[in-house]
Amino acid sequence: xxxxxxxxxNLLESLLTDxxxxxxxxxxxxxxxxDEDVDGLIDMLEAxxxxxxxxxxxxxxxxxxxxxxxxxxxxxxxxxxxxxxxxQMLDQRDQILDQARAEARRSLEERxxxxxxxxxxxxxxxxxxxxxxxxxxxxxxxxxxxxIDLQERLDKFxxxxxxxxxxxxxQ
Numbered sequence: 543x544x545x546x547x548x549x550x551x552n553l554l555e556s557l558l559t560d561x562x563x564x565x566x567x568x569x570x571x572x573x574x575x576x577d578e579d580v581d582g583l584i585d586m587l588e589a590x591x592x593x594x595x596x597x598x599x600x601x602x603x604x605x606x607x608x609x610x611x612x613x614x615x616x617x618x619x620x621x622x623x624x625x626x627x628x629x630q631m632l633d634q635r636d637q638i639l640d641q642a643r644a645e646a647r648r649s650l651e652e653r654x655x656x657x658x659x660x661x662x663x664x665x666x667x668x669x670x671x672x673x674x675x676x677x678x679x680x681x682x683x684x685x686x687x688x689x690i691d692l693q694e695r696l697d698k699f700x701x702x703x704x705x706x707x708x709x710x711x712x713q
Contacts, residue, residue: 578616580617583620586613587613587617590605590606591603593605
């Protein structure tokens with residue numbers, strides 16, 4: 543396991559050469575910021591880290607700085623767009639909830655109106671029944687008084703008729 547004195551230099555030189563060569567993924571056209579989503583950009587960032595090369599004898603990683611900075615810039619652009627979209631979704635949810643509350647309120651008011659109308663209908667019917675009963679009672683009272691008056695007149699006529707018959711028989 544002996545290493546030649548030039549091997550680490552060659553390794554370092556090959557790593558530096560690889561890092562300076564253009565990468566196919568870096569040359570791809572970046573989508574418009576409004577089309578990007580944060581998850582996709584994070585996936586690209588992870589891929590960039592996975593493509594990085596380890597520095598010999600350490601835990602350091604060499605990453606294409608230009609690609610890294612480009613992804614960070616794109617993330618900065620994409621995050622506000624997603625936050626804006628989330629706010630729009632929350633606004634839509636609030637509008638839907640407000641509409642549902644208004645509909646429920648309207649329904650309850652209509653239900654309250656129906657209940658009030660039903661109560662008023664019952665009151666009107668009760669009042670009509672009381673009025674009808676009062677009218678029947680008064681009609682019965684009037685009919686009784688008319689019949690009593692008629693009976694008294696008939697009694698007077700009958701008395702007059704008897705007196706007339708008795709007067710004619712006595713002659």
